[in-house]
Amino acid sequence: MKRNFWRKVISGVAVAFMLTGMIGCSDSSNTAKEGSSSSSNKKVELKVGTWAGAQELKEFQAIVDKLNQQAKDYHLTIQSIPADYYKKIQTMAAAKQAPDLFWLSQEYIPMYAKLGVISPIDEYVKDHPEVNLDDYFEGPLKIGEVDGKLYGLPWINQPVMLYYNQTLFEKYGVELPKPNWTWEDFRKAAIKLTKDTNNDGKVDQFGTVVDGWPPIALWIWTYGGEIVDKDGKVRIDEPEAIEGIKMFDQLINKDKVTPSKTQAQNTGGPEMFKTGKVAMFFGGAGDDLEKQIGDAFKVGMTKVPHATKEATFSWIAATVMSSTTKNKEVAAEALIDLTNAIHEWKILPPTKSDLTNVAKIRPDKAYAIDVIKESSTISRGFNNQDKQNELDTAIWQQLYEPILLGKKSPEQAAKDAGNALRKILGQ
Template sequence: MGDKIKKALALGLVSVFTLGACNQTSETESSGEVGTTSTDEKVTIRIGTWEGGDGQKMQEEIAAAYMADNSNVEIIVESVPDNYGTKLLTQIAGGDAPDIFQIGDGDVSMFQSRGALENLTPYMEGDNGLNMDDFFGEVLEVGNIDGNYYTMPKDYSTFAIYYNKDLFDSAGVDYPTSDWTWEEFYDIAQQLTITEDGETTQWGTRLPGASNRDILPLIYAYGGDIIAPEGDTVLGYMDSDETTQALTFFDEMIRSGVAPTSTQTEALQGSDLFLSEKVAMSPTGIWPTQSYIDEGMNFGVVEVPGGDSGQFSTIYYAGYGIYSSSDIKDEAWDYLKYLSTEGQKTFAEHALSAYVPAAEEAGQTEDPYRGVFVKSVDLIKMFPERLNPAFNSTAGARFNEVLSEIVGTGNKGNLDIAELLDNAAENGQSEMETEMEQ
């Protein structure tokens, strides 16, 4: 479930398309209060989303509440659960995209660099603006490029560690604390790995697969990175000594047998290994929390481990932007503001909200499980896809190939990780520069 949602949040829309207008900033500002548009003319606002089912129903519920107070507005939620990205790119190329559209975190930079997103900063700071202190600033920053905001958050998740209290108790192992380290994580995983007659019946943990986003907290804790803060190069970062040390440690954990291999996971037919108590710990996002509660599991959640360079989490994010060629930007902003404030009270019933009043009203900040993900907002460090729109399909793809080598079933113990990272950085940098020039 978690992987599907993460893929939805990061659509990887790296196709080149032509826009009818580039990076437009509205010179007018709406002057109405939230939930009231500034015109008496009938206005139709189109909302693009990849969500169907319950997600679509929530968006339609919020739209209905807004329309009840704004009789001059019709809001149409255009749900495209399949091939959303392809359709959106086609609409943008044809100058007919929704006035507001949902965006996965990995695509914010791409859409902005190609001029598809309206600069929201003048609206946020205008007469019909927002109180920025009402939001978790670290989550807002996903939509901030070069000092201007281009998206507002719909929902988000940080990264944390689930642990099975019953399995810890059976092994006589103390529960992890918020100030633990990756070395302590590894030691605990070894203590909770059980082998009988040469076959592992319980693993200490599940480990990230070939996903750079999931491995970032470990790399950051070692003082490494995979791209420069300016987003212009991976050389000296992806292939740094610190990143090499982090992945060498990751490789050691994989080879030690504290986590199931990809082959072993596939043999278990993709079941939730934490829910089935095959693993004692599981690093992931907020998504499975409710199912574990519903199943009556005795579990806890703790912040990701840290290292010599500090303690870091990462973020998964879905947001909304205003189409830069929309003819009704003021009206679209008024509704986007509503989605980002009053509408968050509905979204917060099912997901983490970056709007603090909604998060507090839903009890998210004090929840024994979800509260850890909220506190981890302070540990967020920005991910590479937000820093460079070409990263995913170039350097990011090369880096994921290295991760695939590590988590794969072959060559265990024989990998030259430094060489793999050197090649990935060199090839990825060349490909990234080429794509950025196009």
């Protein structure tokens, strides 16, 4: 995945401050805006906000061009914001000039919904012939729900998978990872694959890499715990969650099967995997590691390990509709058409039916389609809150980084993180 999950560009407080003026902006008397008017003989002009840039923007433009040729009621114009996307979207929203449709990654949806920046789409997708909500994997669909209303249709579901260097496993006679692997299985293999290959007294090959990625939820959820549950209750310091954090700590500080934070971040986890310095890597199902590695070694992919429960974190984004768009019915139609079209793009779709086409779109993933399907079924996002960015920052500062640096025990880190999260949420 092309992101360090725990580093946020914009804090939730700053975002909320910028957007406060948008509360109640869905009033029809304030919704007219330039470029959104229509007449009986003119298509509704709609702007689409995206962070796509360079080659991805060209591919996205081709999708939009095709839709514009087919559409009878609307015409889409892309508004590309490849840098400082959220800062610029927030500025436009505060001025009531947000694009009619735009992309939001999962952690921003609750905040934008509660501030009135985006509109619910339930009435438009209900019984729509081109929308089958039952076809969506449960995890991706749920990230668009806030207070019982649906605010967006997901266009990508990127579950975290376990990539492994099959060549290294075979070289050292270690059993290949299986879909039913437990964390203990993973741990044993990682220990066997952590080696000083040149006998200079320093480890130069590691079983895995943990450097701020993957998120701690991968351990907490698979031990039956939660960080914040669906009702907004903080549970990161409960026994199940602590058991997951203990395994996280075990791998880093006791077994030492991962490079140090500095070493990993200086080189980069993906780069260490691609150069054979790391045997197992947690990456997104749609990452192009296979293409980048080429013939250097044989790559395998399977589900992430588990303890008492199978689960995996997924990077999910949705198409949403601005509350200031004038013709919501037409904008919703465009949202549906656009999202469905993106499902046929190169990314991994959040729908069961479209996932069957991935092998054709991405031949490099054909070998792993079955485990990608299984992972999509157990994939999920966070139980996102309107202050999700603040929560993520607190988890990094109070738990993830301290354990990464060996400065806190799992119990103390969980306690500190729990207290910090409750303070943010007013519990």
